[in-house]
Amino acid sequence: MNSLKPHPASFRDPAGFVYKKDESIYRFVSNKYKEEFTSFITTGLYKELVAEGFIIPFEQIAENHFNDKEWFTTLKPNYIPFISYASEWCFDQLKDAALLTLKLSRRALYKGMILKDATHLNIQFLHGAPVHIDSLSFERYHEGESWAAYRQFCECFLNPLLLAVYHNMEVHKLLTAYKEGVPASITSGLLPFKTKLKPSILLHVHLQAKLGGKTNSHETKKRKLTSKDLLHIIQHLESCIQALNIKKTKSTWNNYYDETILSTNYLTAKREIVTSWLTTIHYSTAVDLGANKGEFSELLNKNASVIATDFDSNCIQSLYGSLKNNSITNILPLVIDITQPTPATGWNNEEQQSFVSRSQYDLGLALALIHHLAIGKNISLIQIAQLFSNICSKLIIEFIPKDDPKVADMLQNRKDIFEKYAIGEFENAFTTYFNVIKKEGIPHSNRTLYLMEKK
Amino acid sequence: MTHLLYLDPGSGSYFLQVIIAAAIGALFYFKTGWNWIKSFFVKQPPEDSKKNNNEQP
Numbered sequence: 187m188n189s190l191k192p193h194p195a196s197f198r199d200p201a202g203f204v205y206k207k208d209e210s211i212y213r214f215v216s217n218k219y220k221e222e223f224t225s226f227i228t229t230g231l232y233k234e235l236v237a238e239g240f241i242i243p244f245e246q247i248a249e250n251h252f253n254d255k256e257w258f259t260t261l262k263p264n265y266i267p268f269i270s271y272a273s274e275w276c277f278d279q280l281k282d283a284a285l286l287t288l289k290l291s292r293r294a295l296y297k298g299m300i301l302k303d304a305t306h307l308n309i310q311f312l313h314g315a316p317v318h319i320d321s322l323s324f325e326r327y328h329e330g331e332s333w334a335a336y337r338q339f340c341e342c343f344l345n346p347l348l349l350a351v352y353h354n355m356e357v358h359k360l361l362t363a364y365k366e367g368v369p370a371s372i373t374s375g376l377l378p379f380k381t382k383l384k385p386s387i388l389l390h391v392h393l394q395a396k397l398g399g400k401t402n403s404h405e406t407k408k409r410k411l412t413s414k415d416l417l418h419i420i421q422h423l424e425s426c427i428q429a430l431n432i433k434k435t436k437s438t439w440n441n442y443y444d445e446t447i448l449s450t451n452y453l454t455a456k457r458e459i460v461t462s463w464l465t466t467i468h469y470s471t472a473v474d475l476g477a478n479k480g481e482f483s484e485l486l487n488k489n490a491s492v493i494a495t496d497f498d499s500n501c502i503q504s505l506y507g508s509l510k511n512n513s514i515t516n517i518l519p520l521v522i523d524i525t526q527p528t529p530a531t532g533w534n535n536e537e538q539q540s541f542v543s544r545s546q547y548d549l550g551l552a553l554a555l556i557h558h559l560a561i562g563k564n565i566s567l568i569q570i571a572q573l574f575s576n577i578c579s580k581l582i583i584e585f586i587p588k589d590d591p592k593v594a595d596m597l598q599n600r601k602d603i604f605e606k607y608a609i610g611e612f613e614n615a616f617t618t619y620f621n622v623i624k625k626e627g628i629p630h631s632n633r634t635l636y637l638m639e640k641k
Numbered sequence: 642m643t644h645l646l647y648l649d650p651g652s653g654s655y656f657l658q659v660i661i662a663a664a665i666g667a668l669f670y671f672k673t674g675w676n677w678i679k680s681f682f683v684k685q686p687p688e689d690s691k692k693n694n695n696e697q698p
Contacts, residue, residue: 332655389661415662422665
């Protein structure tokens with residue numbers, strides 16, 4: 187009896203599906219997609235896109251694991267260490283994913299093919315850049331056809347980016363609410379009037395909202411679309427998206443280290459302790475919870491795959507930009523609020539996995555974080571210890587006592603209901619799940635650092 | 642001709658794309674004309690607009 191099953195998120199496309207076998211990911215390609223797949227290879231499109239790192243490479247395997255008579259071939263794509271979703275990306279990550287999608291559509295058209303879908307679910311971040319992962323997205327273009335994925339592209343990429351630019355809305359929150367993209371009708375209603383004077387927004391958003399999905403018209407009989415028309419539409423979208431940028435806004439967090447009362451001496455001392463501890467432990471995956479601008483994520487081993495999370499999208503936006511500028515490719519910055527991590531969604535709650543279920547790291551960093559969870563969000567120390575023990579085997583954590591100026595600030599205008607927030611209680615809670623390996627007070631502060639290992 | 646339409650047919654919105662393609666064509670025409678007129682008055686910058694040409698087939 188064959189116990190293999192398609193991945194729960196891979197059931198919509200009749201061309202094939204993804205499945206897991208012996209810890210590897212495979213893609214079943216159906217006979218229905220035979221000619222499209224053959225064109226994808228023989229036109230040289232696959233080779234060209236792989237060479238430039240735009241799509242995930244695969245190995246073609248002559249094994250029909252399902253013994254299915256519809257089987258044409260099996261693909262074994264390269265491994266992606268961490269799957270992230272657009273509801274966890276900052277503005278520039280979504281923008282880069284959009285530009286990649288358009289570039290692929292354009293390159294495909296040059297070779298007589300087209301992208302049949304244009305969702306952010308087909309994009310992942312690998313080695314610091316977006317990469318397209320759905321090898322069955324390319325099909326042959328026949329003159330006279332429209333771009334079937336046009337509306338999907340606008341909803342998944344263009345509309346949330348525009349709302350971020352004109353309304354300061356955060357793209358990760360928009361795409362948390364609108365999982366399949368923000369409809370043109372909603373975007374059009376929210377955008378200011380002046381956007382109607384911009385030809386790109388007028389055409390791709392306002393006109394789209396007005397016309398909706400109208401299909402039957404005499405116009406369509408009179409004029410047939412050509413690949414040149416579609417190229418013009420795609421290039422127009424590219425220049426429109428290329429020009430979209432959000433202003434650098436000051437939030438409480440993205441200037442945390444520059445402007446707060448934290449002294450440089452304290453930061454230097456903390457960096458020295460963390461650096462020396464990191465040389466004593468082995469890890470190949472790590473998470474930095476509350477990474478801010480990634481100052482400490484960057485201390486981690488360059489060979490380790492690191493997820494740097496923060497709930498503030500401004501911090502992640504700055505971090506993504508600086509990682510790109512400095513060509514640091516082992517850190518994936520994501521907008522995650524650890525007090526409300528990404529839930530499992532989609533059909534049967536299985537299409538997109540929750541952040542916690544995707545999280546299993548050799549090492550966790552939780553620096554200057556615990557007071558925000560315990561005092562800012564009333565989460566008990568034992569709950570915090572339990573969550574951390576679920577997601578990481580080793581932990582570097584900083585305890586910040588009540589008499590710390592930061593905590594004092596937090597308690598200034600509220601009743602202190604946190605009797606159990608003390609170093610002894612902290613140690614009791616965490617030693618339920620961890621063994622303390624090292625403990626050191628941070629000079630120039632009353633804070634303490636711990637290196638712990640899961641029991 | 643096999644079609645694996647797994648997005649709903651309205652997604653492509655033929656009519657909308659016809660209009661957009663025509664409008665972009667008109668905009669391009671207008672821009673080219675405007676640049677042509679401008680070229681009589683403004684000195685041409687050095688040619689650096691070929692950066693994307695290597696992407697052409």
